[in-house]
Amino acid sequence: xxxxxxxxxxxxxxxLIPVENKLTPRRDLPACRVVLRVARATELTxxxxxxxxxxxxxxxxxxxxxxxxxxxxxxxxxxxxxxxxGTGPDGLVAGxxxxxxxxxxxxxxxxxxxxxxxxxxxxxxxxxIVDLGSYSAVCIEILDRLGxxxxxxxxxxxxxxxxxxxxxxx
Numbered sequence: 001x002x003x004x005x006x007x008x009x010x011x012x013x014x015x016l017i018p019v020e021n022k023l024t025p026r027r028d029l030p031a032c033r034v035v036l037r038v039a040r041a042t043e044l045t046x047x048x049x050x051x052x053x054x055x056x057x058x059x060x061x062x063x064x065x066x067x068x069x070x071x072x073x074x075x076x077x078x079x080x081x082x083x084x085x086g087t088g089p090d091g092l093v094a095g096x097x098x099x100x101x102x103x104x105x106x107x108x109x110x111x112x113x114x115x116x117x118x119x120x121x122x123x124x125x126x127x128x129i130v131d132l133g134s135y136s137a138v139c140i141e142i143l144d145r146l147g148x149x150x151x152x153x154x155x156x157x158x159x160x161x162x163x164x165x166x167x168x169x170x
Contacts, residue, residue: 031130057162
């Protein structure tokens with residue numbers, strides 16, 4: 001099985017779908033369905049872990065979008081994280097992004113951090129992936145509202161970044 005950026009893009013696109021009924025169970029939300037499908041695929045593989053690839057890719061997408069927002073707003077990344085909904089200083093999304101955004105060693109630290117979370121609480125791990133998709137969607141919507149980049153253009157730019165991340169030389 002080849003590792004691909006496509007599940008991450010599917011997650012982000014699903015996270016952009018407005019939820020019409022606030023009473024919809026979380027597991028029935030489009031982004032949750034993507035994560036659960038990938039998690040089930042992980043159970044069926046031997047030695048390949050699509051859900052872990054999705055978690056890492058969702059983190060990369062969210063961190064790339066955070067950097068883009070910080071640049072456009074002329075803000076420090078920490079300030080962007082403080083202002084984003086759902087990224088309180090003790091939250092899992094903020095924790096992962098702070099780890100990833102520390103530079104090259106951040107990727108190794110993030111991988112260790114993710115595996116510790118997976119071993120400790122698989123539900124929280126899957127929720128984190130969904131939340132990273134939601135965070136990315138919010139970033140894309142903010143970029144659109146600021147007039148920086150329309151949603152479709154941001155998705156194309158994100159997809160290009162993820163292709164680079166997932167390429168063998170990435």
